[in-house]
Amino acid sequence: MNEAFDVLIIGGGPGGYVAAIRAAQLGLRTALVEKQHLGGICLNWGCIPTKAMLRGAEVAHTLQQAGTFGFSVGQVEFDIGTLVAHSREVSQTLTGGIAYLLKKNGITVFDGRARLTAKGCVSVTSAEGERALQAKHIILATGARPRPLPAIVPDGERIWSYFEALVPQQVPASLLVVGSGAIGVEFASLYHDLGCAVTLVEVAGQILPAEDREVASLVQREFERRGIRVLTQASVSAVRSDAEQAQCSVRLADGREEQIGVERVLLAAGIQANSEDLGLEALGVEIERGFIKTDPWCRTNVAGLYAIGDVAGAPCLAHKASHEGVLCVEKLAGVEGVHPLDKAFIPGCTYARPQVASLGLTEAAAKASGRRLNIGRFDYQANGKALAMGEAGGFVKTIFDADSGELLGAHMVGPEVTEQIQGLGIAQALEATEQSLSQVVFAHPTLSEAMHEAVLAASGKALHQ
CATH class of the missing domain: 3.50.50.60 (FAD/NAD(P)-binding domain)
Structure with a gap:
């Protein structure tokens, strides 16, 4: 006999497990199918372990700069195995936490490979055999994987x-x-x-x-x-x-x-979507360049079938997948006040040295839109906190519509900008204008003061440049 659910999610990454939790919170009988590991690529092989490894790189850089701050560092030994072990431990801690959250919320988890067999029907294959599941709503959250090139195929060695x-x-x-x-x-x-x-x-x-x-x-x-x-x-x-x-x-x-x-x-x-071998062709699911096509509510062209996260296309970011998971579930559950996702204002972050963070239109794209613009730029070279840290390279750029004051884009490069970009993201979501942002009081001395100066610079009122 088929097991029936209100919502069934295929894929346990940042989109899938968040969608499952929200569905269960809304009182829907929920199941999640994951073929390999909870947390998906992000927690196991992407966002989280890379940040642990990058923290090691940051320590290496700090040791190299120790003399600037009066420290004399002798011979330093480094063991890559220890750093790798730390990164894997962090990932395992978080994936264990996901398993706990799913259990806490009463979500049924199936280990195995899922395939659509008909509208509302899924077959799950595992070491124990095959089982049939049914659901009113099925959400595909299968993610993506590295994209090979014809001349370069990873062999795991060279x-x-x-x-x-x-x-x-x-x-x-x-x-x-x-x-x-x-x-x-x-x-x-x-x-x-x-x-x-x-x-x-x-x-x-x-x-x-x-x-x-x-x-x-x-x-x-x-x-x-x-x-x-x-x-x-x-x-x-x-x-x-x-x-x-x-x-x-x-x-x-x-x-x-x-x-x-x-x-x-x-x-x-780049990456390619995990959209193969899901049974999409038999149902006539629309695919574009390997990604599943969806509407603003994450619905595919097949009733009752949805797609979120990387498998549904760019931007391929974990926080986009999680947001779509909540949006999708709340919409299908009839929650009032749900809004479509404005993909232009999903923040993008790169955790290199220097860090990069951005949202909205680039300067080139804003100019191409034909609008009159006010563009402000402020260098960290004039920011006291950045100078004190010895990390004064970089700048903040803000782009506003000159007529309405709307924030069209924000671009940051420099120290800890990935922790600051959300300030401008919140401003955009609350429809703050160039004028209202210029009146916000920023604490001193902080790196975020550069954000304020960039806003002021957009209207020619920067104080420190």
Whole structure:
């Protein structure tokens, strides 16, 4: 006999488990199917373990700068295995917490691979066999995985995906990173701070292609100052591996072909949705470039079937998936006051050195919209807290509609900007204007004062530049 639920979620990542919890809170009989590990890529192989590893890189940088603050540091020994173990322990702690939350909320969890067999019907295959489930509402939250390139296929040895990059047995002497989105830039920064010679290759005209050009240019200059080689408008046409190294054929911006030998290659050229083998074709679910098409309420073209998170397309971010999970469940449950997600104002954060955080339109996109703009910029070089920290590189940029005062975009690069961007995100959500933001009192001395100065600068009223 089929087991029946009100809501069934396929995938236990940041979108799926949050959707399950919210559904259970609303009194819906809820089940979740996960084939591998609760928490998904984010908690197990993405957001969380990378931040633990990047913390180690930050410590390495702090030790290098100790003399600036009066400390004399002797010989320092580093064990990559200890740092990796710390990152795995953090992930396991959080995934254990998810299991507790699901149990606490009375959610039935099935371990296994799920496949749609008909509208409202799911088959779950596990080591124990196969079982049939039914649900009025089925939410797909299957996430995404690293996207291979024809010339570069991860082999787990010479050519890494981010899975291998997070559990290295030793720090390679040299590393070539293919792709300079957030993942590629974070790993380039991480491995360089741990003593690896890094080359970063990007096919676009700038690194961090989704970011404001001025932000990307500063990060590239800082990377090059640190000794990271950055190649833009370049592509890797072939990788030949042997027992000693990986030989990479790189076509440069001027058309020349350069051979670069490295100990490891890291493929970070984007992701692809886990939309295969779910039974979508038989139901006629609309797919676009591998991602499931949805409306503003996360509904697919098939009644009762929804998709959230990475499998439903960009931006592929954990916090977007979680927000969609709540939005989707509340809408199907009939909760009043639910609003569609404005994807333009989902904050994006890159945890490299320097950090990058942004939301809304870039300067180029804002100008292309045809609106009159007020653009403010303030450098951390004039911020007392940043100078005291010895981390004064970077700036804050704010973009406003000159006629309405609406905040159109915010872009930050520098110390701890990933912790500050939400201030401007809240401002946008509450429809704060250039004028009202200029009247907010910011504490002194703080890094966030640069945000205030950037707002003031937009109307020509900056006080410290």
